[in-house]
Amino acid sequence: MPDEIRERVGVQVLVCDPTGPTIATEQDALDLIGAAFLGARVVAVPATRLDERFFSLGTRIAGDVMQKFVNYQVRLVVVGDISAQLEGSSALRALVHESNRGGHIWFVPDLDALDDRLRATG
Incomplete structure (x- = not known):
């Protein structure tokens, strides 16, 4: 299945x-932002698509x-289990926690959780 725009809630x-x-890279981010335009x-990226770095x-x-996503006012949502990465980095845990409190970047376990967040932001 290619990347595609779908209506979710x-x-x-x-x-x-x-x-x-x-x-x-930043160019990879810009390519997704361009597709979103x-x-x-909102761009929902599976965590498995992100370079481990x-x-x-x-x-x-x-x-x-x-x-890049913040600059172009496109919401980035990382979708998937990143518990192994979180386990090894207190800085990453703090970043995810703070990001999830805001409105631009979210980390969610699955698309159902994304739907819940989208509903909550109305």
Whole structure:
């Protein structure tokens, strides 16, 4: 299944294919943002699509990618189990916690949890 825009609880979401290309650079983020501009304001990326260095905050990949989404006012949602990455990094745990309190970047376990968050933000 290719990345495609789908309506989820009344919101247009670019739902990314779990087997699509790895997201490792700012250009990869811009490519997704460009695809979202075809009608979506939310991009749901499976955690498996993120380069493993994304979860190592010292590489700055997470910050660079996330900042692009904030700059273009497109919500990024990382979908999937990242418990192994969280276990090894208190800084990543803090980032996820703070991100989930805001409105631009969310980390959710699955698309049902995304639907719940979208409903809550009305």
